[in-house]
Amino acid sequence: MTNDYEFILNDSKERALKFLAQVDERRVFPHQQAIDGLSAFNESLPEEGLGDLNTLDLLDRVGAPAAVANMGKRYFGFVVGGSLPVAVAANWLMTAWDQVASYHLTSPMADRVEKVAAGWILDILDLPRESAVGFVTGATVASFTALSAARHKILNDQGFDVENDGLYGAPKITVVVSQEVHVTILKALSMLGLGKNNIIRVPTDNNGAIDITKFPELGPNTLVCVQAGNVNSGAFDPIDEICTLAHKAGAWVHVDGAIGLWARTSKKLADQVKGIEKADSWSTDGHKWLNVPYDNGIVICRHKDALRGAMSTVAAYVRGAEDAAKDVVPEFSRRGRGIDVWAALRSLGRKGIGQMIERNCNQARNLAAELKNIENIFIHNDVVLNQIVVSYGTEDMTKTLIDYMQQEGTCWFGSTIWKGRETFRISISSWKTTDEDIILTAEAFRKAVAVLAQK
């Protein structure tokens, strides 16, 4: 051993590679036996340390069999995606280097590479190049961060200092969201003291996009949250038109693009994502469709000063921190998660990312077409992105099919409620999923329905 790290890191590499070599062949969701085995972790805190190898061994031996194979080819749950090899590797290196991506002085390399990644994000998503970009834990925090900037600007424009004075006595902000707003936008609004109830919800059309004919009159103290990619159907709100209306009124538009912002990487999807660049702020995820490891969201804000006004931290011991990463995100100290993004963008390039997004969208359309031909299967949405909303006969039959497929193990997807009805949602978001996997999945559905029809 040349140092304390060598043995344990080599050991973990071998274990990781063994897991990844099997991940496509194993059941997607673990067997109950493996889940029951997790009781081995219920130890009391050891007085004497049990050692590195012993610890890693328990994690791998008991943990790996009960892990979900979302790194596999046919995991269609929750818009999860897998992780690109280069992004896993960059993530490992950054963990080994233990860099703190707060600002230049904590890590010149993390600061530089994240700044390059930030520029590339604006380029590939074709968003205003003057925007600030921050790397956060996920789309929830990205939206929270962007909405903090919105709150700052709306109140600051009226001479109110919310960061110092709080919301006590502040002018009211009118919040407008879709009837189908993602729950995490509501959480962000509640964390900002704007509440979940005190908002206007605009009705949606059959595909879950805001119905523009029902859009309310807007005033200047207004914050509008729209979606690029409904979590169930993948639908896009009419963002172009909404931005025009909102900006006439002096309102702020935030785009929750956790999933759908990535459609801007493909020319074929350009129609749906037109006008998104007119908004004031955007949130998206690296850990979903960009296929980088978890703990990776991105906030983008046209109004740099507003974002800094909401997020910057000043401390006597932090010197020379102009343009610091810590001033556009909630965290003071954090890992260099933007480097995973940089690695994915650099390795695949503009073309490769666009092709990955288009491929998943084609696969979703093809799978929907196959499923539509199976008796009693109904597709509820226009498949405009990578999402399919499906039912099988009655609500009870739908639940039975979900259970059957989850047990059968060819693929995994979860249940949802669509327009008040029990359905399931298939999200194709992995770089690994091949057209062959779509054929295998359709075949598994056909067999399942044949078996269930006999019962």
Ligand SMILES: Cc1ncc(COP(=O)(O)O)c(C=O)c1O
């Ligand atoms: C549309 C939408 N917005 C926000 C989120 C929250 O993202 P995260 O889990 O990365 O915080 C999700 C996650 O599923 C989503 O689909």
